Amino acid sequence: MSSFNGKRIFSHARSKLAKPRKLRDILRKLSIKGHTHQSDYLIENDDQSSIDNPKTSIGLGITLTNNSSNTNAQDVVSKNAVVHSSAIQTEKKVSGLLLLPQELFDHITSYLGDANIAVLALVNKELMSRFMTSCVKAGIIEPYEPVSYRVLNKFIQKVDSSKTKARGAMLSLIDYDLEDRVYCYKCKKLHDPFVTFRDRSYAPRKAVRCVDWSMDHHMPPRATRKMLRTITKRRLHGAPYRHLLGQVNNTQTRYHKGIIVQISLRVRYRRDDLILRRQQVVSSMDKSALSLWIFSQMLKDVSASGLPSLAFPKTYQMCKHHKWNTVYASLIQQLVDPLCQRDHTGESNRKHNASCFSNEHLDVSKQEGHIIHERLKLLASGALRCPTDVPTLLGDILGCKKCTTDFGIDVIQLPEPFNWGFILTSWLDLGKMDFSPKWDSHRETRAGRDIKRSLPFGDICEAFEDLNSRLDHRPQLSFDDAARIQNYMWASRVKEGRDKYISWSSGHSCNPATGWYEDTDPLGPADY
Numbered sequence: 001m002s003s004f005n006g007k008r009i010f011s012h013a014r015s016k017l018a019k020p021r022k023l024r025d026i027l028r029k030l031s032i033k034g035h036t037h038q039s040d041y042l043i044e045n046d047d048q049s050s051i052d053n054p055k056t057s058i059g060l061g062i063t064l065t066n067n068s069s070n071t072n073a074q075d076v077v078s079k080n081a082v083v084h085s086s087a088i089q090t091e092k093k094v095s096g097l098l099l100l101p102q103e104l105f106d107h108i109t110s111y112l113g114d115a116n117i118a119v120l121a122l123v124n125k126e127l128m129s130r131f132m133t134s135c136v137k138a139g140i141i142e143p144y145e146p147v148s149y150r151v152l153n154k155f156i157q158k159v160d161s162s163k164t165k166a167r168g169a170m171l172s173l174i175d176y177d178l179e180d181r182v183y184c185y186k187c188k189k190l191h192d193p194f195v196t197f198r199d200r201s202y203a204p205r206k207a208v209r210c211v212d213w214s215m216d217h218h219m220p221p222r223a224t225r226k227m228l229r230t231i232t233k234r235r236l237h238g239a240p241y242r243h244l245l246g247q248v249n250n251t252q253t254r255y256h257k258g259i260i261v262q263i264s265l266r267v268r269y270r271r272d273d274l275i276l277r278r279q280q281v282v283s284s285m286d287k288s289a290l291s292l293w294i295f296s297q298m299l300k301d302v303s304a305s306g307l308p309s310l311a312f313p314k315t316y317q318m319c320k321h322h323k324w325n326t327v328y329a330s331l332i333q334q335l336v337d338p339l340c341q342r343d344h345t346g347e348s349n350r351k352h353n354a355s356c357f358s359n360e361h362l363d364v365s366k367q368e369g370h371i372i373h374e375r376l377k378l379l380a381s382g383a384l385r386c387p388t389d390v391p392t393l394l395g396d397i398l399g400c401k402k403c404t405t406d407f408g409i410d411v412i413q414l415p416e417p418f419n420w421g422f423i424l425t426s427w428l429d430l431g432k433m434d435f436s437p438k439w440d441s442h443r444e445t446r447a448g449r450d451i452k453r454s455l456p457f458g459d460i461c462e463a464f465e466d467l468n469s470r471l472d473h474r475p476q477l478s479f480d481d482a483a484r485i486q487n488y489m490w491a492s493r494v495k496e497g498r499d500k501y502i503s504w505s506s507g508h509s510c511n512p513a514t515g516w517y518e519d520t521d522p523l524g525p526a527d528y
Contacts, residue, residue, distance in 0.1 A: 098126055115169035118152050122174070131155075172435075179234050182226045186210050193226035194247075197515030218317045219428075219442060220265045222250050223276055228267075229434045232274060236433075245527065246520030253484045254313040254505040258285045259294065260418060261313035264481055268527055270463040273438070276428040277464055279475070280315050281485070283414055283421025285500065287363040289339035293352060295422060296332045299324035318407035318426040319400050320445055328409055331393040334371065335364075365411075365420050375411050376420060379474060397470040399456025403441035404429035406460040412475045415486050417494045423475045427460040466526060480521055 097105070109117065121131035132151060135141045140158050141151055156167045171183040171190055181190050187207030195203055196210050212224040227248060234241035251264040262281040267274065282298060284291035298315050300323065317323050325332060342356040364370045375394055397408045407426040414421050431438030440449040458470025465473055477485075484506055493499045508517045 095124075113169065114156070114166045115173060118155060118170045119173045121152065175229075176233060179237065179239050180230065182229050182233075184210055184226055186212065193224065193230045194515035196224055196226065197222075197510060199512035202513040218319055218426075220263075220276065220278055220316075222248055222265060223267070225434050225439075228274060228430065231267075232433055235269070242523065242528070245523060247517055249521055249523075250508050250517065251481055251484060251521070252505070252507045253487070255487070256311070256313055256503045258501055259283070259291075259298075259312050260285075260421075260485065261298075261315060262481060262485055263316070264478075266527070268464055272432050273463075274430045274432070275460060275464045276430065278316070278426050278428075280424040281412065281414070281421055281477070281481075282315060282424065283418040285417055285494075286359070287361060287365075287419075288359050289341075289357040289362050290354060290359045292339060292364070293336055293354065293357045296325065296336050299328070299332070299424075315424065318424070319403050319405040319428070320442065321400050321402045321450075322407075324409070324424060327398065327407075328393055331409070363419075372411055372420075376413065379411070380413070397458035397461045397473060399453060399458060399460070401453050401456050402450040404431070404438045404451065404453065404460060405442070406456070406458050406470075408461075408473070410475050412477065414477075415482050415491065417491055418485065425461075425475060427464050429460045429463075478521075 100108075109120070112120065117131070121128050132141065132145070135151060135155055136143050136145075138158075140155055145151070152170075156170060168183065168185055168188065172185075175181055175183045175190055178190070180192060182193050183190050184207075187210045189207070195206055196212070198206065200206055211221075212226070213219045213221055215221075227244070231241050231244045231248070234244070245267055248267045249265060251262065253260065253262040260281070260283050262279075264279045264281075266277045266279075268277075269275070282295060284294065294312065298312055315324070318327075336352065336357075339358075339362075340352055340356045341358060342352075344350045364372045365376055367373055371394060393409070395408065395410045397406055399406045405426060405428050407424070410423050410425070411420060412423045413419070428442060429438055430436075430442065433439070437451050441451045443449055458473075461467070461470050461473055467473055487504060487506060490499060490504065509519045510516070511518055
């Protein structure tokens with residue numbers, strides 16, 4: 001037996017241990033961390049957190065602090081390590097964020113809000129481990145508590161005094177990567193955007209508050225934030241989204257007491273902005289002075305006008321800042337005042353009522369020189385400029401200075417038995433994503449939500465309709481909407497003197513179990 005040679009055995013063992021990378025990783029995990037300038041070792045982050053960091057808005061000052069005793073966290077770093085040696089360099093994918101010195105890392109994350117901190121912790125196991133270490137130091141969780149995503153809930157409950165703001169911000173950040181789930185700030189949950197449209201018998205747990213807009217709101221009820229956000233997310237992620245446009249596009253027609261109102265909604269993307277167009281066609285089967293006065297009353301805000309007893313189909317305002325009857329007061333006065341049969345001499349505040357107007361047949365579209373006749377004549381000719389003295393308000397496109405809305409009132413030829421009617425069109429630019437300045441300008445009135453438009457003269461209309469000038473806009477009805485106004489065989493029965501004043505309404509077939517439209521309108525070339 002040869003004599004014992006300790007030096008030779010130690011050299012042989014050292015050469016064996018230097019080659020396998022797994023053994024080097026084990027030794028690195030067991031070693032004490034610290035700064036080193038040797039080229040054979042990875043430069044680890046310091047585990048000492050900086051002090052006096054700027055606090056978060058809540059005041060806890062949570063940062064994603066590293067902990068050298070957390071073997072799970074160190075294992076992530078070791079698996080993604082960049083190993084430097086004098087002879088060979090092996091690289092694996094690793095975020096440069098995790099290689100920053102801990103003081104710098106803490107200083108950066110201290111400027112993040114609580115919701116952003118929680119979302120950042122979901123990126124990988126290393127950041128989650130740092131997050132849990134910070135929660136232990138802040139007293140949010142107990143030491144050695146197992147890694148669980150329920151820790152996020154405890155963190156949000158601790159930092160969020162209102163129990164809605166931080167949690168909602170975190171869920172809104174998370175749902176950006178979920179194509180078919182969206183955070184509902186009404187019911188405070190992540191759910192399918194179509195839950196809002198499902199019948200309660202099929203969705204018994206649907207929250208009562210899970211409705212974005214009230215019945216009197218100027219925003220279309222089908223164009224909910226949850227639906228529009230889902231479409232936009234899928235578009236930004238490159239996922240199919242056009243089939244969802246048909247779930248927003250819809251037409252609702254209601255006929256009551258001889259008056260018809262058809263509300264049509266269309267949505268398109270222009271320059272990455274989501275633009276809605278709502279057309280409201282209003283017409284009376286009986287053309288008379290009284291029907292023109294009734295139209296002027298339908299333009300008022302029903303909730304503020306005190307006219308619910310009229311019980312005519314509802315029209316919606318163009319935006320939250322203006323009303324049709326105030327913006328177009330001079331046009332309405334020019335249409336209605338000459339037809340009044342009552343003497344208002346001596347009245348300081350002239351107010352019309354139904355008794356002021358005759359119900360005898362009077363079709364102003366047949367009278368030469370009348371503004372309605374001249375406008376319809378111009379539209380039929382196809383000319384771009386009006387050769388007669390037609391008021392600019394009729395057919396012109398205006399805009400709101402406090403929100404991204406364009407609007408206009410015009411007249412349009414309709415199929416029998418209505419022949420012609422008024423059309424109220426509004427274009428709403430909602431921006432690229434919800435809760436942007438453009439989107440906020442359409443939400444409930446609150447300080448700081450309005451925006452300033454220096455030149456609100458039809459640029460939104462031009463973008464949606466692909467026009468060079470707003471003066472080129474001519475209102476049109478689609479083939480399907482024209483057929484809906486006739487209600488298929490109903491118009492032929494009216495010609496025969498039947499069912500003239502029968503009330504009816506039509507819309508799309510919505511599956512009560514899913515909330516999806518099953519008879520969507522096809523998209524046109526301009527919708528792509």
